[in-house]
Amino acid sequence: MFEVIFLQFLNGLDKGGAYALIALGLTLVFGTLGVVNFAHGALFMLGAFCAVLFRQLITFETVTIDPTKLSPWGAPLEVRAPLVQTWFGDFGAVLVNYSVPFSILLTIPVMLVIGIALERGIIKHFYKRPHAEQILVTFGLAIVAQEIIKSFFGPNPIPQPMPEGLRGAADIGAWLGMQANVITYPIWRLVYFLFAGVIIGGVFAFLQFTTFGLVVRAGMADRETVGLLGINIDRRFTIMFGLAAVVAGMAGVMYTPLLPPNYHIGMDFLVLSFVVVVVGGMGSLPGAVAAGFLLGILQSFASMTQIKAIVPGIDQIIIYLVAVVILLVRPRGLFGRRGVMEA
Amino acid sequence: MTVFKRGPSRRRVLQTGLAGILATGVAPLILSRGAWAQEFCNNPTGDTVTFGLNLPLTGAYAEEGADEQKAYQLAIQHLNGEGDGGLISVLTPTALKGNGVLGKKVAFVTSDSQTKADVARAGATRMIERDGAIMVSGGSSSAEAVAVQGLCQEMGVIFMAGLTHSNDTTGKDKKRYGFRHFFNAYQSGIGLAPAIVKAYGADRRAYHLTADYTWGWTQEESMKAATEELGWETVQAVRTPLGAGDFSQFLTPVLNSGADVLILNHYGNDMVNSLTQAVQFGMRDRQTNGKNFEIVVPLFSELMAKGAGANIKGIYGTSNWHWNLQDPGTIAFTKSFGAAYGAPPSQAAHTAYVQALLYADACERAGTFYPPEVIKALEGFEFDGMGNGPTLYRAEDHQCIKNVLVVQGNESPTSEYDVLNVVQEIPRDAVAYDPAIFGGDLGPAEPAPIC
Numbered sequence: 001m002f003e004v005i006f007l008q009f010l011n012g013l014d015k016g017g018a019y020a021l022i023a024l025g026l027t028l029v030f031g032t033l034g035v036v037n038f039a040h041g042a043l044f045m046l047g048a049f050c051a052v053l054f055r056q057l058i059t060f061e062t063v064t065i066d067p068t069k070l071s072p073w074g075a076p077l078e079v080r081a082p083l084v085q086t087w088f089g090d091f092g093a094v095l096v097n098y099s100v101p102f103s104i105l106l107t108i109p110v111m112l113v114i115g116i117a118l119e120r121g122i123i124k125h126f127y128k129r130p131h132a133e134q135i136l137v138t139f140g141l142a143i144v145a146q147e148i149i150k151s152f153f154g155p156n157p158i159p160q161p162m163p164e165g166l167r168g169a170a171d172i173g174a175w176l177g178m179q180a181n182v183i184t185y186p187i188w189r190l191v192y193f194l195f196a197g198v199i200i201g202g203v204f205a206f207l208q209f210t211t212f213g214l215v216v217r218a219g220m221a222d223r224e225t226v227g228l229l230g231i232n233i234d235r236r237f238t239i240m241f242g243l244a245a246v247v248a249g250m251a252g253v254m255y256t257p258l259l260p261p262n263y264h265i266g267m268d269f270l271v272l273s274f275v276v277v278v279v280g281g282m283g284s285l286p287g288a289v290a291a292g293f294l295l296g297i298l299q300s301f302a303s304m305t306q307i308k309a310i311v312p313g314i315d316q317i318i319i320y321l322v323a324v325v326i327l328l329v330r331p332r333g334l335f336g337r338r339g340v341m342e343a
Numbered sequence: 344m345t346v347f348k349r350g351p352s353r354r355r356v357l358q359t360g361l362a363g364i365l366a367t368g369v370a371p372l373i374l375s376r377g378a379w380a381q382e383f384c385n386n387p388t389g390d391t392v393t394f395g396l397n398l399p400l401t402g403a404y405a406e407e408g409a410d411e412q413k414a415y416q417l418a419i420q421h422l423n424g425e426g427d428g429g430l431i432s433v434l435t436p437t438a439l440k441g442n443g444v445l446g447k448k449v450a451f452v453t454s455d456s457q458t459k460a461d462v463a464r465a466g467a468t469r470m471i472e473r474d475g476a477i478m479v480s481g482g483s484s485s486a487e488a489v490a491v492q493g494l495c496q497e498m499g500v501i502f503m504a505g506l507t508h509s510n511d512t513t514g515k516d517k518k519r520y521g522f523r524h525f526f527n528a529y530q531s532g533i534g535l536a537p538a539i540v541k542a543y544g545a546d547r548r549a550y551h552l553t554a555d556y557t558w559g560w561t562q563e564e565s566m567k568a569a570t571e572e573l574g575w576e577t578v579q580a581v582r583t584p585l586g587a588g589d590f591s592q593f594l595t596p597v598l599n600s601g602a603d604v605l606i607l608n609h610y611g612n613d614m615v616n617s618l619t620q621a622v623q624f625g626m627r628d629r630q631t632n633g634k635n636f637e638i639v640v641p642l643f644s645e646l647m648a649k650g651a652g653a654n655i656k657g658i659y660g661t662s663n664w665h666w667n668l669q670d671p672g673t674i675a676f677t678k679s680f681g682a683a684y685g686a687p688p689s690q691a692a693h694t695a696y697v698q699a700l701l702y703a704d705a706c707e708r709a710g711t712f713y714p715p716e717v718i719k720a721l722e723g724f725e726f727d728g729m730g731n732g733p734t735l736y737r738a739e740d741h742q743c744i745k746n747v748l749v750v751q752g753n754e755s756p757t758s759e760y761d762v763l764n765v766v767q768e769i770p771r772d773a774v775a776y777d778p779a780i781f782g783g784d785l786g787p788a789e790p791a792p793i794c
Contacts, residue, residue: 007595014591072666072760073681155401156409157612159619159650169625181630184598186623189591258623259588259616260650264401268588303592305579305600315592316584 003173003182008300010172014189016296017196021251022269023276023288024200025244031220031283032240035123036134040248041270042142046114047107047249048261049149052158054103058084058095098163100257107249115245119238142266150263157260162188188257195254199247200289206243207285216240220283275323281336291334295319383713384499384794385475392447392712394419394699395454395476397467397491397505402458403586404483404506404611406646407691411481411505412453413684414692418699419449421679429679430700433672433728438707445706452476456487458586458611463487464494471500471794477712478503480698483611483691484585485509485558492521499790501714503698506691508610508642510561513742514781519788520714522721522741524701524734525694528558529781530774531641531661532565534747536573538767539659543604543637545574550602552593552617554609555582562608566641570606578602583609583617590617594624603631606639614640615650622654646689648752648762655752655762662748663690664730665765672730687760697729701736715788732771740778741785747774 022044029037061080069077085092095102122141126134166187173183207213219226219233226233252261259265276295280287301307302318314321326334387393396415399408421429424441431439443449452474454466463482470476471494479495480503482488488507495502496518504512504523508531513523540547549570553559559582567577578600583593594617597605605626609617621627621638629636640647643660666677666687676696680688688696705720706712722738734745749767756762 004596004599007598008592011591011595015589071681072687072758073678075682077758156405157615157650159615159652161652162623167623168628169623181625182599184625184629186591186620186625188623258591258620260612265588300592300595303596305581305596308581 003178004304006183007185008304009297010183010185012297012300013293014185014193014296015300016293017193018251018255018269018292019272019276019296020289020292021196021199022248022273023280023292024203024285025248025251026273026277027280027283027285027288028203028240028244028247030277031285032216032237033119033123033127035126036131036138037123037244038135038138038270039118039141039145040138040244040273041266041268042145043111043115043245043248043266044252044255044269045149045261045263045266046145047111047252048256048265049153049252050107050110050249051100051103051160051253051256052153052261054106055096055099055160058082058092058099060084062086100160100162100253104250104253107253108246111245111249112242114249115242116238118245119241123241124234124238142270146263146266153263155263157262159260160256162257166191192254192258196251199250203243203247204285212236212239272319275319277333279323279326279333281333284333284335287333287335294334295322298322383790385471385477387447387475387477387712390447391450392444393474393476394449394451394702395467395470395474395479396451397454397456397463397470397479397481397487399458399463399481399483399487400455402456403613404458406650407483407506407611407644407689408456408458408481410646410689410692411483411695414680414688414696415451415480415699417680417683418696419451422449422700422703426683427679430672430676430696430729433675434700434704434726435728436726437704439700439704440707444703445710445712449703456482456484458484458487460484460486460490464490467491467494467502468498471495471498476500478702480702481505481695482507484556485512485561486556488512488521488523489516489557492516492518496520496786497791498794499714500794501702501717503702505695505698507558508562509558510565510781511557511783513740513778513783514561515783516557517740517742517781517783517785519718519741519785522698522701522736524698524736524743525690526661526663526745526747526774527742528562528565528641529776530747531562532569533776534769534774535639535641535659535661535749536566536569538749539604539637539639540570540573540575542659544634547575547604547634547637548578548602548632549575549604549606549639550578550597550600551580551606551608552590552597553580553582554585554613556585558610559585559608562641563606566606566608566639575604583613586613588616590620591624593617594621594626597621597626598624598629601632603634604637604639606641608641610642611647612650614643614647618651618658619654627654643750644690645687645760645762646691649759651752656754658752659766660750662750662763662765664693665690665748665750665763666693667761667763668730668748668765668768670728670730670732672728676730693730700729701726714790718788732768734771737778739785740781740783742778744775745771747771 026040059082064079066077066079169184170187174180276291280291303315398412420426456463467479478501483506485507488504492502502521510529551563553563607617640660648655705717709716709720724736727733731745747769748765750763751766753764
């Protein structure tokens, strides 16, 4: 029984890591700019498609015709070879194999530019407008982004292979001195969990230990006073929006080997990440992280056969059930502050 | 009274009238079966006839939908006498002439069903009411098929189902206006169970993950019944939502359940995701109960095999058809489709193409688009040459009875399309069954009063 519980716990941490990472960006935007950003799921999706684009670029193929062989329908056979391997040999092969982690190098500048352009171009005009209007405009942006991706990449999911060395499962039971194959878990999911931990830690460290972070935190607490001190807080908040877009994009990139991305993947995560933010407390970074892990773990345990035998279908509703209970008991969420989204 | 005696007698009036009718050639129309058929839904009056194609172009089965669309377009070209004619020349018997259907050119309208039953039904309604579709075809999900079939029965429009594998489609939910060329979950069960018991032994414990809708339920039920009869034990059967994406929470309980076989009753992207994730969990490298842990996918296609990549190698399943069969029909269709689209056709494409041709052929044989007559032409129709061997469109449930393929993921593919091996072709007699076991009622053939 220990193995079963441990596995579900591990699965919960893994899921929770993904939820926390997405909710973190959402909270950053809300905490700094006060904008309810329904386009955040789309930023996750755009990040995932940076990985797709990167792979398509590096696996661009040369096509030659082999007249000695025929295709199944009788035409001369097309022989395809990735250009990058032809040019760079072994390094090219490594690049193709590790295309997902390497694509982060493309994702960071692309998402930073997208984030800043969004904030300067559209979102800044809605700072003083009601939240309902912010929701409408960002939701509209999300739909536009979806349709653009759909028209370029099609409606079907595009699988992204994980690096060969990171496929398969790690025998965690054996690491803990147990029998082989008792507790095994996919290596890439462990990588994703560690990645989520590093990014979350990095964001907290950035806000906690840098002067830039200090100013941003001060701005989050009292925007007007920081502005009166002669600090251009708007520019810093714009950069924070870009940073949130980068975090969402990187979360999307690293998720692609687990779930082949399609144009709709962001919407699938959006609702869930909003629930996480609300449960954690609007605008609270520790709240978003804690709620992400809490809901991930609860969802995982609710999927256990023993639990579902008692309450069938509980795994599908547990997150929303917990959200309702927490909001009844603590209306501001787990770590919510007084006055946030309270007229 | 004498006035009447001087006029024409009643007998004379009747005789004259009858002679007139015969002389003006109206009689053949009255006596022909089409004469009362002018008032049926979307009776084509111009020089074209419109097919309504209801295709899942987005959603969990989008890839199948896209391939179906290509196949329908190819079939319509061939029906209109364009291209290389495809399977028209190998279908036997056939009344198709390659000049449209009953002299009318075939046109089509499409609707994206999004792999959702309610959207599929709304799309079919629109195509019938607004676009004047004489026949509706398509779908890659049984939930869609059942929903659209019910609508077509109500509206008096024939539905030639695309990819639908639930027992319910031609079982408890069968309809007089619905016809299925694709095989079903029951046939997959009785076809596949002996093969996997032979490969993996009779002492096995199976864990099912099942898509939570009509197809998944009947697939699970059929596989459980067929494997348990041969000695396997079912440890657990867990339902998963259609389009779940991340199946990790359903896969972790499998690892310590005591099961040594995982049966994935998933299709399309769901199957690609669940199989890939199961392999990521190390299930194919595990030993349980002193045996290699095995994964079985009762229904899969080459599109899914391609999506799953190396993970499909060695996995057993069943298929309705595969492009590397060597009969003249398969060769002709693969050549025609490959030349048009640069890739071999999937089983979804094949069944879509065949359904379009069979409907057109039935209209030609019936000599009318009047649905009750077309239905009569399809019911009990025995044909060959379409790539599945001799096939019967069974009158009792509108299910095609034909050979079933047991397939296995290719361990050493020679090309990106060479992903499946046909390991066994089960003769149709071995997968035929009594249509009464699934109940249902076909309903009346008379067309609906309005549409």
